[in-house]
Amino acid sequence: MMDRPTGVRHVMVGVTTLVAVMLYLDRVCLSIVGEAIKEDQGITPEQYAMLLSAFFWAYALFQIPAGWLGDRFGARVVLSAYLFWWSACTGLMGMASGFAALLALRLGCGIFEAGAYPLASGVIKAWVPSRERGLASGIVAVGGRLGGAIAPVLTASIASATADGWRLPFIVYGAVGMAGAAVFYWWFRNDPATHPAVNPSELAVIGNHADSATPHPGAGLPPLEVFAFNFPLWMCSLVQFLSNFSWVFIITLFPTYLEKVHQIPLGTRAWYQAIPLYFGILGMLAGGMLSDIAMRRFGPRWGRALPMAASRVLVGFAYLGCLASPDAFSIMLLMCLVAWAGDFGTAPVWAWSQDVGGRHVGALLGWANMWGNLGAAVAPIVIQKIQSQYQTPENPAAGWAVVFAVCASTQVIGAIAAMFVSSSQPIGRPAAA
The missing domain is CATH 1.20.1250.20 (MFS general substrate transporter like domains)
Known part of the structure; x- marks a missing residue:
């Protein structure tokens, strides 16, 4: 025994x-x-x-x-x-x-x-x-x-x-x-x-x-073709780029939006920014558990793809909801959904890299994480440019409405890309005949 x-x-x-x-x-x-x-x-x-x-x-x-x-x-x-x-x-x-x-x-x-x-x-x-x-x-x-x-x-x-x-x-x-x-x-x-x-x-x-x-x-480093010619890897990288593009709004320009559009004081702004991050923690835990359940139920082809895609859809709906929400508290609740759903999709990305990465799992996740951080790096610049382009003195919220619409549209692309992320074929290993 x-x-x-x-x-x-x-x-x-x-x-x-x-x-x-x-x-x-x-x-x-x-x-x-x-x-x-x-x-x-x-x-x-x-x-x-x-x-x-x-x-x-x-x-x-x-x-x-x-x-x-x-x-x-x-x-x-x-x-x-x-x-x-x-x-x-x-x-x-x-x-x-x-x-x-x-x-x-x-x-x-x-x-x-x-x-x-x-x-x-x-x-x-x-x-x-x-x-x-x-x-x-x-x-x-x-x-x-x-x-x-x-x-x-x-x-x-x-x-x-x-x-x-x-x-x-x-x-x-x-x-x-x-x-x-x-x-x-x-x-x-x-x-x-x-x-x-x-x-x-x-x-x-x-x-x-x-x-x-x-x-x-x-x-050595993984062969160039591992990164250059692997379609699921590029799709996962695109998912990461777009995921961080939308998520980083919470920790960068969300306080500015609250101040300029809703005149929320500093102390309240701090809480409105912090609360979504705690929802993100719950999203990560849920994403890990449900990703494993999906893997057991749907197998390697869809087990990681479906949770990734679902997370993008939820984030997109949350940003669309911002277009119809008149008050700051409602926007904060929708940012909680953005954080929860965005972080829900993090665990499947990690698990996918472990499923297919083999001896190059570190470099593989590094590749996807690099694209995610590049998305986070360019987002504040793009968002600020969009906001300043479309705002008017009479309606300071107009530019932010366009920002929310753009963030929602990027998540549609992310959801489509996620459907092509499969764990069926290990990276760098030729497909079975």
Whole structure:
């Protein structure tokens, strides 16, 4: 009779979730203390915008190389190194002076954080049985949203304890992250079979734990044709681009809309922006569970595609609802649906990359995540241009109505693209004759 399975796989998911929490604490910290930094360092609004965007572009463009390094050298070494170095860059920001130093360190944060989610996907594939990967992916993704939700209050509380009002949060988060990197390296193993706390019963539960978190010293970057000529991959990338295009409105220009159109005061605006993010957490959990159910019921062809498409349809309907909603509270509730449905679609994307990625799962998710972050990067510019083009002095809401219509239309395209995302054929493996 076999012993009861140990629960190390659950601990691994929990530890990876904490890494995601740190990811967003460090990422959001700058926006919370930005005014204090500008005043203390004499940074202009234009330079401050460069600090914010520098992280975003570096994060997007380093997704693939960061994921590939994890595929080549293993998550234990590489994810530990990434966590250490992005935490070091964060901590050094609290000691830096001048725009150039802050810009360089912000770029460093973006470069090293780029590997976190691609490598987390490999950790889940190695440690979680396929039937549970959607839920595990959702839990890890929730860590990021949770970090983003708690960062404002926590950062402000730490910053208020110092005279300059901004350095201490960076130093605290950096120190905690570097310590966390050491703990992760000590506890984590690329292969569950080599972990001293895993018993044979748990190995049997994990099943074919594959090798996505294990080093592949001879592995190069995936062949170009893997990305260039794989139609489902391009469709998944398009889904990610359009998903983030609509979602990022909540954390960028939604407060501006509330102020300009509805004259909502600052305190209320903060809550109206925060509440949808908590609904996003619920959406991620639901997306993980229902994606696994859909996979079991509909199989690899439709199991990931249907949840992705459904999430886009719901987001589209929410933005259409904004056209008919006259008050700010109703708009906030619709943004809750945007956040819930948008994050509902995150877990199926992760799970799909694990289904088909094989030894290149990190680089594959990095590719899709890169396109998602590029969507988030261009959205504020496009939305602001649309809004300013169509607004009038008599009707400041007119431009925003066009924005809502555009966001809704992009989700129709996203839903159609999602229907072509299939887990039937592993990436890079020729189809069976």
